[in-house]
Amino acid sequence: MASEFAESASTALVGPRLRAARQDRGLTLEDVAARAGMSVSTLSRLESGKRQASLELLVPLTRLLGIRLDDLVRPDAVDPRVRRPARRRGGVVIAPLTLEDSPVSTFKITYPAVSELPELRVHDGYEWLYVLSGRLRLRLGDQDLELEPGEAAEFDTRTPHAMSAAGSGAVEVLSIFNAAGERMHTRSG
Incomplete structure (x- = not known):
């Protein structure tokens, strides 16, 4: 042996x-x-x-x-490029930016303009986000915030929260999740 x-x-x-x-x-x-x-x-x-x-x-x-x-x-990674397809869910486009087995999951998420904020959600996990373009409406507990390009936020996803574009255009956000947060935000209906 x-x-x-x-x-x-x-x-x-x-x-x-x-x-x-x-x-x-x-x-x-x-x-x-x-x-x-x-x-x-x-x-x-x-x-x-x-x-x-x-x-x-x-x-x-x-x-x-x-x-x-x-x-x-362990062998070195043959190809480090991420080649996972973007998914659409309710008008939201979720583009994976990390390999599937990464310890942290990162996505570029595009939220379309909507007339009403989605329902607040609560689940296990943690999220970090960064606004790339557009304006993001983030409802976090009792706070109703608008984030502009270049602004970031981090929060425990056990706090009731919801996100959408603020205004008439879409918003692009870089979101980083731990494993529990990734499952809820990118895979659930």
Whole structure:
């Protein structure tokens, strides 16, 4: 099994990731090598890619550094471009700006001009937003706010809230959600 791992793990990726994990924790080569029961030379050669990675060497290091083997051997993203289609929901256009498995979800949302503010909603989550163009009406609890381009807001989505364009034109907003907020704002009806 160790030999299978050694063949599949690219030392070109493992070494720099191992070094970064050690340095992020403020540890020296000497500190880590001593605690992991290996020579400083072995650790240095692993980090520089001059020594083949094996499970026998990496398991104690990952435990010591508090990382997973997957953190060391995951492949680099092949294509970082986001190619998710925009969706329409009730006249609102929701364009994803992050990959589907990102820890934070970001969208460009275009709210059309409407005569009445949508119904106030409450749900788990958190939202950060930034007005790109147009004017945004944000009803947040008892507050009725208008935000202009360049203005931002952040709020707990457990506060009753609703958004729409203010005035006769559409508004474009950059919205960032945690996982719970993203599900409610972009996937529910």
